[in-house]
Amino acid sequence: MSSTTGKCLCEQISVAVTKEALGAADKIVVCHCKNCRQNNGSLAAVDVIAPESSVKITGQPKIYQDTNTDSGKPMPRAFCGNCGSPIYRTSPSFPGMLIIKLGLFDEIPKPATEVYCKRRPTWVKAIDGAKQFDTMPK
Template sequence: MPYDGHCMCGRIQVSLPQQPSQSLRCHCLGSSINYVLGDSDVTIKDSRLSLKSYGDYHTQSGNIVLRQFCSECGSPISTKSPDFPGKTLLKASLFDEISRPSQEVFTCRRQTWEPAIEGAKQD
C-alpha cells in the first residue's frame, strides 16, 4: 500500500511503495528522523518547482551533504550524503505515522536528556 507524505504547505508530495519498517535517528546539526531508501524508491512530486537544494559544506564528516527543502514553507525533504551512496535520507516528518528508529548516527551529539535507542548500533 502506498505511503504518502507532504511538506507543511503541500506543494511537495512524497510517495513510497510502502511504509518503511524502521527509521534512522540522526543527531547531527538539525537532528532528524529519516527513512534510508534507495533513490529509485522515492517519488517526489513538485509541480510548482518549490524543491530547492543546499550544498552543506559545514559537516562533521567533512563531506558535502545535499539538503533539500521546500522553498515555500521551509520543510526539510531529504538529504543525500556520500556516506550513503545511491540512497536518499527522506525526512520521516513528512508522514503522519513514523516508523520507530532502530539505528542512530552522530551519537556524540545526542542530547544528555535523550536516551539511546535500545539495541541500536552506535557510532
C-alpha cells in the first residue's frame, strides 16, 4: 500500500503512514490542550489518529511519559532525542492507534475536528467546517 513519509527536523526518524490513513478526514484532529501545546511548543497540535498497522517508524524515538493528563492515565509522547521534534503519542482513549504529528509531513490535510477548543486563544478562528469540542469527546 502506498504511503507518505514525514521526518523529524534532523531526519534521523521517519514516519511512513499509508495514504488511506492520511486520507481519513475525520481522523485529522487539532488539539488545543495545554499538554499538546507545550509538547509542540506551538499554537496547537495537528495530528492524524492512525492504526498502528498503517504506520512504519524508522529510527528510535525517545518516550516521555506525560502523567499530568485529564484522565490521570499516563500518555506516552515519542520525540526525537537528537533534534527534539515530537513524533507521536498514544492514548488509552485510542487503543491500537498512534496519534502522529502532521507537522513532520510536507502537506497537512485539513482537520475535520478540533478538541479542547476552550483552550484556543481568542484571536484564533475555528477551522471552517470542523467539528468543535470543548474537551475530548467520549
